Amino acid sequence: MGNTPSDHTSSDNTGTLDEALERLHASGPEHGGWLSNHAPMAVEALVRHGQAPAVHHWLDGYRHKLEDMPETSARVTADNWREALGDHRRVADWTEYFLRETGERPWREVLAEWWPRLLPGIAAGATHPVIRVGHSVRTLLAGEETAPRVAELAHGLGYWAARHQPLPALTPLAPARSAAAALDAVPPVPDQSGGIRDRLAQLSAFPVWPGEVTGDPDQARARLTELVTAATHRYATHGHGEPVMLVHAATAPNAVLRTLPALPRTLWAPSTAAAWAASAAVTAAYGPAEATPYRPAGASAEELFARAAAHGDDHTIKFTDTALDVGDATALAAALRSIELNPPVG
Template sequence: MSDTTGTLDEALQRLHTTGPERNGWLSNHAPMAVEALVRHGQAPAVHRWLDHYAPKLEELPSASLRVTDDNWAEALGDPARITDWTLFFGRELDGRPWREVLAEWWPRLLPGIAGGATHPVIRTGHAVRTLLSDPEGVTAPRRAELAHALGYWAARHQPLPALAPLAAVPSAAAALDAVPPVPDQDGGIRARLAQLTAFPVWGAAPDPDAAKARLTELVTAATHRYATHGHGEPIMLVHAATAPNAVLRALPALPRELWAPSLAAAWAAAAAVTAAYTPAEAAPYPGTALTPEEVFARAAAHGDDHTIKFTDTALDVGDPLALAAAVRSVDLNPPVL
């Protein structure tokens, strides 16, 4: 929905003085969370939420060396160049239509979709959704948010290891169930992703429409799976759903020839997070009689950024099991408000 309050632009302006990471490499989730809050009718709560979250944040890092059309390849994947990349995309978006910039850079960035624990692509998906939702009102803060998101993705770009194909499976749910967990689940996500060796074969799409349908299926399956498996790592496993949903949100802004590779990258991201954090056993979960609006209001009152973003994705899926998964995330993650 379109924001008629001005709250989103105000919040983004506050946030664009801060960096995309904190404490070394933890992500700044505020731009994504405030976009979800505004979209779901919680604009009056945004600045109070930001006041609570802001002390965690750090200033935007200093720029070091200008990224250009000639040297961008050597800067790709260099987290020390986050601000250089953000400034680069700011210049690009000032000079060209945002869809044109996105279409050029999307295939370059897709191979690094898992970088930054998938947060850069998720932030990009939120930014694109905002731009698509009100095409007549592409404001400077919203365009700048896309620059920050793409800059973060370029700086944290990190391809997954080479992966061998396992047996083909017939559905997204079966594919997630068949993902082998990494052997050592004691370290952080970068150490876990380095252990990946093979994924089930799923998701080949003969045409763009099939790719979109299978990407929708993947988002649904990953959201549902959180209800039974989210206890394995309640924060990190939300990304198995929110990362592919970010890709799904971007599809309408992309040329159709990019939809099939987008599906392949989204499957790799969801499978990687699943392999890194999936628990050994499923667990029972309670259903819910709450409406979607009530579920999101509960997530907003809970205040955890990951919970807000996962509930936002669950509402996109919209069925009873997705709503139950969202309530499960509220129950599993510690409240912050």
């Protein structure tokens, strides 16, 4: 894939990212009921791609979507966490738990313990919790492990634990030869009139992909990279089906890919399998029946991200960030497609 985790975030000496995260940590992970707070993810992407001067202005425009963090109700502990898992009313309790854990232990240790516990619920919250964790881990791996950046991981993990909900049991379909072929073979859910929870409840079967990779973590990572590329490319031809929601078919597995270097290698294969389930679930829930043509980006990666930042839509910013990770011509065309399809802010 195109970019490495060494770019702008690691050399951000302005303090903008930490300021933005501190500003955001008084807010909850959702607003208006089930809608996710995308600001922590978007500002991380903006800073990473050289748009730090625009961050606070962008946050000012996003402020109306922020709601205060809910009140805590009961302490989550090592003994009672199972009964609290998946209880969205306890998001503040979960956040406090992970703030304590990351304050007392190295963040990698906390992540390695909780990642396999949370992974079965990867599609929960429309995949936003795992995406938020992926942005956080990328920052921690790329630069200084400041208190706001570690706290952001705690907020992401807390959100994931509170919204945790596994997918239904799925029947395996015929194996697919590639990630692109697997996405093409995902059967759509029968009724696409409801919200994502209604749609995910209808899932019944996925193609078998990527097959058996449990004995080779590097192969698992290669397959996951293939999936991110295929899902990003697919947006160029299928993003019109639901331009906002279909970005997650790419950004969710990319969040997992960004997290792999911080995880024990024994977790790479199950992480790839879960990432496939998340990408396939979004594709089944929102993918259109027909592809449409797309045009070349006609711009550099830097120019495209500047356009996404000026466009202002949080999903567009995050998808363009993923497209730049892939970095090839089709991915850049997909980024342009997201800029064209999603309504701009302002």
